[in-house]
Amino acid sequence: MISLLALHNLNCCDVLREGGTSMTSTVLQKIVVPGWPEDKRQLKIYETSDDLTTDFADYVAQLSEQTVKERGVFAVAFSGGSLISVMGRLCEAPYNQTVDWTKWHILWADERVVGKNHVDSNYKLAKNGLLSKVPVLSSHVHSINDNLTAEEAAAEYEFVLRQLVKTRTVDVCESSDCPKFDLILLGMGPDGHVASLFPGHPALEQREDWVTYLTDSPEPPPERITFTLPVINSASNVAIVVTGEAKSMAVHRAIDDVAEESDAVTFPARMVQPTDGQLVWFLDRSAASRLQCAPQLFD
Numbered sequence: 001m002i003s004l005l006a007l008h009n010l011n012c013c014d015v016l017r018e019g020g021t022s023m024t025s026t027v028l029q030k031i032v033v034p035g036w037p038e039d040k041r042q043l044k045i046y047e048t049s050d051d052l053t054t055d056f057a058d059y060v061a062q063l064s065e066q067t068v069k070e071r072g073v074f075a076v077a078f079s080g081g082s083l084i085s086v087m088g089r090l091c092e093a094p095y096n097q098t099v100d101w102t103k104w105h106i107l108w109a110d111e112r113v114v115g116k117n118h119v120d121s122n123y124k125l126a127k128n129g130l131l132s133k134v135p136v137l138s139s140h141v142h143s144i145n146d147n148l149t150a151e152e153a154a155a156e157y158e159f160v161l162r163q164l165v166k167t168r169t170v171d172v173c174e175s176s177d178c179p180k181f182d183l184i185l186l187g188m189g190p191d192g193h194v195a196s197l198f199p200g201h202p203a204l205e206q207r208e209d210w211v212t213y214l215t216d217s218p219e220p221p222p223e224r225i226t227f228t229l230p231v232i233n234s235a236s237n238v239a240i241v242v243t244g245e246a247k248s249m250a251v252h253r254a255i256d257d258v259a260e261e262s263d264a265v266t267f268p269a270r271m272v273q274p275t276d277g278q279l280v281w282f283l284d285r286s287a288a289s290r291l292q293c294a295p296q297l298f299d
């Protein structure tokens with residue numbers, strides 16, 4: 001694994017190069033960025049997608065174990081897209097045996113307003129790719145009601161979330177009064193969208209509701225619901241998983257200090273900044289290939 005402990009607002013980077021002896025014999029590099037607490041923001045870059053999926057599975061399994069010890073449950077929000085195939089490693093040994101799946105409560109950070117059997121359903125993707133292969137309790141899987149309009153589905157999903165917060169199945173963030181998920185898992189589109197928060201879309205500005213809706217998503221299908229930024233940024237842990245060269249420019253705009261000034265407040269992935277929680281970016285080498293904060297990786 002090539003690992004960077006790198007944070008936003010990079011001015012100068014103190015680069016430590018260490019000999020790595022992981023299973024794939026890659027080199028470990030750390031970029032320590034002044035001004036950012038190392039324990040709050042991490043950027044991890046992997047030589048191969050296999051390295052990434054294994055380390056990501058370790059990360060999720062460790063958070064699950066630690067949170068179940070502390071709270072008795074693990075409240076996690078999934079996204080759809082390529083993230084689910086990365087999560088596939090969790091269905092394999094040792095994770096399928098060692099993770100306490102019965103303590104997981106699963107919601108979706110975003111969902112397409114289509115039937116649960118529809119090819120575009122994020123629920124269906126997760127069910128086929130993970131949930132049908134591990135002993136998660138069906139009563140702990142909180143998917144949207146697919147018989148409603150997008151507006152109704154968002155309102156009902158927020159109601160479900162409020163009930164889970166009342167019972168502290170999902171914790172509460174004291175400072176924002178928002179749900180405080182133990183872990184929110186995000187992918188990122190080539191345009192920088194996370195969950196279904198797209199650049200320039202009013203849903204990105206929503207600060208009141210926990211769950212909002214779109215009927216004009218720039219990417220099909222048009223009708224979606226999504227967690228709002230305050231909910232994402234209130235989580236204890238947020239992971240953003242990005243692979244492939246096609247997203248390298250978006251990765252650069254989301255992370256590098258040289259990104260356009262306006263990106264700081266309009267580029268969705270860059271706006272994921274947990275207030276008190278921890279953020280980890282998981283990138284493969286291709287996705288990281290335009291990162292200016294780490295050119296030495298690609299010498």
Ligand SMILES: O=C1O[C@H](COP(=O)(O)O)[C@@H](O)[C@H](O)[C@H]1O
Nearest residue numbers: 079080081082083187188189195
């Ligand atoms: O539309 C969506 O896209 C993003 C990114 O998907 P990816 O396949 O490019 O990784 C995804 O995270 C989100 O859940 C989904 O609804």
